Amino acid sequence: SDVPDRFPGVAHFHTVRLNQPSGMYYSTKKLRAICDLWQKYGSGMTNMHGSTGDLVLLGTSTPNLEPLFYELTHDLNQDLGGSGSNLRTPSCCLGKSRCEWSCYDTQATCYAMTMKYQDEIHRPAFPYKFKFKFSGCPNDCVASIARSDLSVIGTWRDDIRIDQAAVKKYVSGEYNSNAGAHAGKDWGKFSINKEVINLCPTKCMWMEGDTLKIDNAECTRCMHCINVMPRALRPGVVQGATVLVGAKAPILDGAQFATMVVPFMEISAENDYEDLVNFIEGLWG
Numbered sequence: 001s002d003v004p005d006r007f008p009g010v011a012h013f014h015t016v017r018l019n020q021p022s023g024m025y026y027s028t029k030k031l032r033a034i035c036d037l038w039q040k041y042g043s044g045m046t047n048m049h050g051s052t053g054d055l056v057l058l059g060t061s062t063p064n065l066e067p068l069f070y071e072l073t074h075d076l077n078q079d080l081g082g083s084g085s086n087l088r089t090p091s092c093c094l095g096k097s098r099c100e101w102s103c104y105d106t107q108a109t110c111y112a113m114t115m116k117y118q119d120e121i122h123r124p125a126f127p128y129k130f131k132f133k134f135s136g137c138p139n140d141c142v143a144s145i146a147r148s149d150l151s152v153i154g155t156w157r158d159d160i161r162i163d164q165a166a167v168k169k170y171v172s173g174e175y176n177s178n179a180g181a182h183a184g185k186d187w188g189k190f191s192i193n194k195e196v197i198n199l200c201p202t203k204c205m206w207m208e209g210d211t212l213k214i215d216n217a218e219c220t221r222c223m224h225c226i227n228v229m230p231r232a233l234r235p236g237v238v239q240g241a242t243v244l245v246g247a248k249a250p251i252l253d254g255a256q257f258a259t260m261v262v263p264f265m266e267i268s269a270e271n272d273y274e275d276l277v278n279f280i281e282g283l284w285g
Helices: 028-041 062-074 106-116 118-122 164-172 224-228 274-284
Strands: 015-018 045-047 055-058 132-135 150-156 205-208 211-214 239-245 259-265
Touching: 015 062, 028 045, 028 055, 028 062, 106 118, 106 132, 106 274, 150 274, 164 211, 239 274, 259 274
Parallel strands: 132 150
Antiparallel strands: 015 055, 045 055, 150 239, 205 211, 239 259
């Protein structure tokens, strides 16, 4: 505060960012330990989670920062997140731990990049903040395409897999569309033309009799058809990620989605994510 003598209660009100676990999995024991630590050294108010992904602790005084940091790292085995003109804490979706659509291991990738770029996370290295976000499939559950400087979105390079017998069961009504998410709504009988084919952004799908056809060369991997008929359609087997750069949300100009730079990249722990690391460091260089 610029006037601490007038408002001593808020003379200090530091915000502390904690590096969240990949996929934001916590045990109740860890959450209670964090809450106890913040009750001891801060206001007790938290934000779970900020748009960056960090677990944000709101409000403490300057003398409490070092003891908080010591206990956080030594007793809770957890690190600070990124803030300011740094690489912000990388974040990811649940990936292969829970999602059948994930085309690469987002949690392993996020952890590897977090560990590799500790210096960039903790020591200001950029003229402005820089964010990584990792989504396992084009559903993009962490909104990486809109909220990160480097967006890694899982995709596939070959054809969508089709189970024609399951397609027939959706058409007949034996299977509920959208995995039953709208089963309680009275929207009438499922129509594959109305709910899938006519909503394809590139019109790359059609029926020949009772057989579903897809022109995969025209498919943009939007995932709509797969989301509506998950028992009939699946991503291809040659899987990796699309890499995009440059999303931002400027106040005056409005949100800008990232630009696709690499249509398909293999994301592999076997070579220490060499292709991704080379891309990142070439971009920064």
